[in-house]
Amino acid sequence: MSTPAQHKIGSGFGADSTADEVLRGIDLTGRLAIVTGGYSGLGLETTRALAEAGAHVVVPARRPEVARGELAGIGHVEVDELDLGDLDSVRGFAERFLASGRGIDLLIGNAGIMACPETRVGPGWETQFATNHLGHYALANRLWPALASGEGARVVSVSSRGHHLSPVRWDDVQWTEGYDKWQAYGQAKTANALFALQLDTLGRDFGVRAFSLHPGGIMTPLQRHLPKEEMVERGWIDEQGNPLNPAGFKTPEQGAATQVWAATSPRLDGLGGLYLEDCDIAEPAPADGTWAGVKDWATDPEQAARLWTLSAELTGVDAFAK
Numbered sequence: 001m002s003t004p005a006q007h008k009i010g011s012g013f014g015a016d017s018t019a020d021e022v023l024r025g026i027d028l029t030g031r032l033a034i035v036t037g038g039y040s041g042l043g044l045e046t047t048r049a050l051a052e053a054g055a056h057v058v059v060p061a062r063r064p065e066v067a068r069g070e071l072a073g074i075g076h077v078e079v080d081e082l083d084l085g086d087l088d089s090v091r092g093f094a095e096r097f098l099a100s101g102r103g104i105d106l107l108i109g110n111a112g113i114m115a116c117p118e119t120r121v122g123p124g125w126e127t128q129f130a131t132n133h134l135g136h137y138a139l140a141n142r143l144w145p146a147l148a149s150g151e152g153a154r155v156v157s158v159s160s161r162g163h164h165l166s167p168v169r170w171d172d173v174q175w176t177e178g179y180d181k182w183q184a185y186g187q188a189k190t191a192n193a194l195f196a197l198q199l200d201t202l203g204r205d206f207g208v209r210a211f212s213l214h215p216g217g218i219m220t221p222l223q224r225h226l227p228k229e230e231m232v233e234r235g236w237i238d239e240q241g242n243p244l245n246p247a248g249f250k251t252p253e254q255g256a257a258t259q260v261w262a263a264t265s266p267r268l269d270g271l272g273g274l275y276l277e278d279c280d281i282a283e284p285a286p287a288d289g290t291w292a293g294v295k296d297w298a299t300d301p302e303q304a305a306r307l308w309t310l311s312a313e314l315t316g317v318d319a320f321a322k
Contacts, residue, residue, distance in 0.1 A: 006274055006284055006299060011267055013279035015216065018253040019049035022261040022279055029054035032104055033263070034097075034143070036060055036084065036136065037111025039067035042158075042215055045256035046110060050263075051076045055106070060093050060139075062111075084111055084135025085121040087315060094142030103150035104143060106263045109136040109157045109192070118179040125314070126175045128184045133191035137311045140199060144319035148206040152269075155199055155210040156262045159192035159275065159298070163214075164285065166190060167297035168307060191307060193275050193298035198308040200273035201301065202320045209272030211262040212298075214282070216250040275299060 013022055028050060038047040038059035047057045051074050060082030061067035067079045080096060083089040112132045119127040125134065140147070140155055147153045165186025169175070175184050196212035203210060261279045262268065275282050275294040285293035297303060312318035 005271060006281060006294065008280045008283060009267060011261070011265070011280040013257065013261060015250065015278040016254060017257045017261075017279045018251075019045055019256040019260040020052075020253070022257050023049055023053045023264060026264050026266075027054055028264065031055045031106065032058065032102055033106035033108065034058045034060065034104055035108045035110055036082065036139070038108075039070040039079070042252055042256045042259070043110040044070060045252045046108060046259055047071065047077060048074055049256060049260055050106070053264075058097070082139075084139070085127060085131045087122065087135075087138055087317075090135055090138045091142060094139065097143065098146055102146060103153075104146040105150050105153055107140060107143065107147060107153070107155045108259055108263055109139070109155070110259065111136075112158065112188075114162070115181040115185050117181065118175070124174065126173075126179075126184055128181075128188040129173060129175075129191065132188040133195060134311060134315055136192070137195055137308075138315045138317050140195075141315075141317045141319040147203070147208050151207065153208045154263050154268075155196065155203075155208065156259050157192045157196040157199075157210065157212040158259055159196075159212040159214060160185075160189040161214045161277070161291065162186050163189040163193055163298045164291060164295055167295070168194070168303060170306075173310070190295070190298045193294070194300070194304040194307045195311070196275075197273045197299065197301060198304035201304070202308075204272055209268075211268070211272065211274055211276055213258045213262055213276040215255045215258050216278070 033050050033055045035043055035047050035057055037043040039061055047059055051057050056076045059067055059079050061079055062083045064079050064081045071077050080093055082093040113128055116127060121127050121130045162185050166183040167190055168187055193212040196210040200210040258276055258279050262276050283293045285295045
């Protein structure tokens with residue numbers, strides 16, 4: 001079921017708004033943000049916009065040297081190493097950050113992979129579920145002392161309208177049989193939304209709120225696993241590999257706007273656990289199957305709690321364990 005607040009609030013922004021526009025008039029001086037994957041695609045634009053608004057941005061990166069090159073020229077940014085598909089790497093990053101004694105105001109789980117061939121990480125986990133969800137789950141739990149130490153931290157989980165493709169497959173979360181790259185992506189994106197819902201439930205008494213969101217369709221390196229023929233068939237690129245910018249697709253500046261809005265908007269003060277799109281709270285998905293809004297299975301508090309329990313069992317990490 002959807003939460004009572006899962007309806008538009010008339011934010012004044014929309015699908016065409018940019019990250020700079022939603023940050024206009026917002027001063028982030030003295031605030032610290034962590035943006036996973038903050039050196040490529042939407043993450044790079046998110047890092048730039050937050051830094052230019054005054055925030056100090058920490059960018060954990062699987063390829064730190066590449067990240068430093070991409071972020072050259074942007075002030076108030078530091079890079080550290082993190083591979084979300086490796087829980088030892090997640091622990092190492094979190095320990096290094098906590099040792100610095102700093103608090104976290106904004107944690108944006110932006111990094112992700114999409115529709116990759118069947119691959120396994122860790123103890124045989126399906127890579128999309130492990131990287132997109134379990135890695136971010138473990139990261140937020142490891143960083144919890146720094147999140148809870150501040151005043152009103154926000155955690156933003158970048159989901160996708162791709163969550164329409166699949167709920168969590170409780171009978172075979174790791175896709176041990178019949179792997180489908182798009183449905184596996186859909187499950188991982190549903191998990192991103194359920195993670196934010198449960199984190200908000202657990203964290204709100206500590207002043208920590210969480211949101212999930214669909215950034216929009218954008219041509220970024222997220223498509224790197226897709227064969228050229230598939231992108232041509234979908235109308236995303238031409239035969240020469242040039243982007244076609246299909247109707248409804250956004251620029252990176254527009255695509256980063258919703259996650260920046262989620263992380264900083266005063267309109268969301270006192271709210272949490274909600275799924276956002278186009279710089280507003282999303283409506284529940286229509287019953288006719290229209291590709292819009294948020295599915296009930298991504299806003300179900302019982303499934304959110306069940307996923308949290310499963311994630312804690314798999315990763316061995318739970319900041320709220322009694």
